[in-house]
Amino acid sequence: MWESICLTIAASAGISIGKVLQKKGTLILPPLSFKLKVIRAYASNSPWIIGFLMDIFGAILMLLALSQAPVSVIQPVSGCGLAILSVFSHFYLKEVMNAVDWIGIAFAGIGTIGVGAGGEEQKSSSISVIYLPWLAFVVVLVFVGILPYSSNWHCWLMSGNVENIINMPIRYSKVEYY
Numbered sequence: 001m002w003e004s005i006c007l008t009i010a011a012s013a014g015i016s017i018g019k020v021l022q023k024k025g026t027l028i029l030p031p032l033s034f035k036l037k038v039i040r041a042y043a044s045n046s047p048w049i050i051g052f053l054m055d056i057f058g059a060i061l062m063l064l065a066l067s068q069a070p071v072s073v074i075q076p077v078s079g080c081g082l083a084i085l086s087v088f089s090h091f092y093l094k095e096v097m098n099a100v101d102w103i104g105i106a107f108a109g110i111g112t113i114g115v116g117a118g119g120e121e122q123k124s125s126s127i128s129v130i131y132l133p134w135l136a137f138v139v140v141l142v143f144v145g146i147l148p149y150s151s152n153w154h155c156w157l158m159s160g161n162v163e164n165i166i167n168m169p170i171r172y173s174k175v176e177y178y
Helices: 002-026 037-041 046-067 071-078 079-090 099-118 131-149 151-158 160-167
Strands: 170-172 175-177
Touching: 002 071, 002 131, 037 046, 037 071, 037 170, 046 071, 071 079, 071 099, 151 175
Parallel strands: none
Antiparallel strands: 170 175
């Protein structure tokens, strides 16, 4: 179990730090397109390539961890990557952090250890192949068919403006609260 937790921490750190390096590399790059000149610019940018490789390697480590431990342990532990990203941003990007930030990072690390210590080995269960199309149908129905049309999400998705959802009233039964 602990091996999977260590793999997950390394994976989430690699994924998060990889994205930061990619972002830093894109500061001098043109917007990504399929033009040969643009692809060559990305392929020759060291920070972007290193970030891309770290991201891919982190994803491979995450898959390895998921093959060894239950997702109920791996997913919470992967949140530790955000704490690692915060420390990386402090030293690499020179971002300023206050005492509350450092306390939050410490709690994230302690929480990761707690999840790992509390996790139990589980036997895998098998799902019949017959149920998989129904599962896919339900997921599509919920996320594509129902959620976009519920409450304020429909207006937000159609407007394309994130700020509009902040100013919308919250509806509880028939009363609107502003």
